[in-house]
Amino acid sequence: MRILVTGGAGFIGSNFVRRTLDDAYPGLTGAHVVVLDALTYSGNLENLAAVADSDRYSFVHGDIRDSELLDRLFPDVDAVVHFAAESHVDRSVRDASIFVETNVLGTQKLLDAALRNGVKRFVHVSTDEVYGSIAEGSWDEQRPLEPNSPYSASKAGSDLLARSYFRTHGLNVSITRCSNNYGPYHFPEKVIPLFVTNLIDGLHVPLYGDGNNIRDWLHVDDHTRGIAMVLVGGRAGDIYNIGGGTELSNKELTQLLLDATGTDWSYVDRVADRLGHDLRYSVDISKIRAELGYEPLVPFATGLAEVVQWYRDNRAWWQPLKDRAAL
Template sequence: MRLLVTGGAGFIGSHFVRTALAGGYPGLSGARITVLDKLTYAGTLTNLPDVDSTPELEFVQGDINDVDLVDGLVGQSDAVVHFAAESHVDRSITGAAEFVVTNVLGTQTLLEAALRHRLAKFVHVSTDEVYGSIPEGSWPETHALEPNSPYSASKASSDLLARAYARTHGLDVTITRCSNNYGPHQFPEKVIPLFVTNLLDGLTVPLYGDGLNVRDWLHVDDHCRGISLVLGKGRGGEVYNIGGGTELTNRELTERLLASVGADWSRVVPVEDRKGHDRRYSVDISKIHAELGYEPQVEFDKGLADTVAWYRDNRSWWEPLKQRAALGG
């Protein structure tokens, strides 16, 4: 198989690529993988194996809105796994334009190329945030899309485009919607790596509002395994939720992170709540379990401990990224 992975130098995409190249997904044994990534602030080649010594891997730096580049790469591929996205909610609140350009127009550029070349399979990686907020219970894939941030609105828009290309043109497009990911190689603007790296440096951490917003936590390894199952056997035109099964308030998560580095609550600084802050997310994973046999395998406490240890042992990876972000690079 010739596989094109967009955003493959980012947190989730690079984990998928590394695992696939290491033989972690039986359906991708022997696959040749091309990574297309713009290498914005959150993407780095340090997330990927060395291209020169990995003959099954090709890296192309470029924009998913580059029509000619995308057309050429899709035309050489059997399938696309589309991770590339602007994904930080806070950044979308202060400036939404990049989110629309990348998440909506970029997805449309890829879908149009897939249609021209009658691509065999297109997996569009999305988020549970498109559903909005749910006070109790869990969202099935049929729940209405009710996004509350510019980020989630841009992802919901791209989901609808993906669905439209499947319904209108018969393109084999599947959509995955995941809960909050964590694990190694996550850019230190998201809550777990931000808190861990700040705490390791003796700094404080910010806690939004009353800290009672609830998130379901999904280890990146479980997420990518779910995506590999959808790529292999997912039904075209369908949506699959991928969840981790561990719901925590932000206060509970903060307490665990403090304990993991031997810090106390004096290191926590309450801050004004995020605009439009969704109260609770929870996805129903019964569909992907029944159809594809997915269930999360990484127990949260172990996954979190391993993640904290990875950041403790890999300062050389995250310190330059935080410095570059602080300088606006």
């Protein structure tokens, strides 16, 4: 099998690439991977250094909106796993245009190219944020979409496009919706790596509002394993939630990070809440559990401790990224 992975140099995409080439996923053993990545600010080739020697890996620098490029690549591709997206909510609040261009228009270009070139399988990777905020209980896949940020609205648009290509054209596409990811190689503008890298350097961290916003945390290894399961066994036109099973308020998460770095609340600056900040996300993973046998395997305490240690050990990876992004 030859898999084209868009956004394969990013945090989640590179994890999927590394583990696929490590033959970690049943059904994808021996697969070849072509990474297509525009290497915008968060794409980083160093995330893929571990597989650079693999004769099953190749890299193409390019934009998912470049239809001519897609038509050159897709004839040799059996499956597409589409990670490429603008994903930082704060950036979407400041300027939504690139989110619409990449997430909506880019997905449409990919879906069209897949259709034109007869790609047999397409997995569109999305987010639980498309559901909006939920006060109690958990969303299942039938929940109507009520995105509240420009980022989540753009992802909801791309989800609906993907679904429409199944309904209209019969494209073999499945959609995954994950909760908040964490793990190594996470770009240091996101809350966990930002807090960890700041705190181990004795710098302050910003906590939005009252810190009571609740997120479900999913280790990136669990997430990409779920995606691989959907790629191999998911049904065309279906949506699969992927969650980690650890719900924490931002305040609770901050306490864990302060503990892990040996710091205290004097390092936390309360800042004005994010515009449109959803109070709680929570996904019901009954479907993927029942149909594909998915379970989150990485306990949050273990995963978080490993992540903190990873950032302690890999300053050479994150320091240039923070400097470049002026974080």
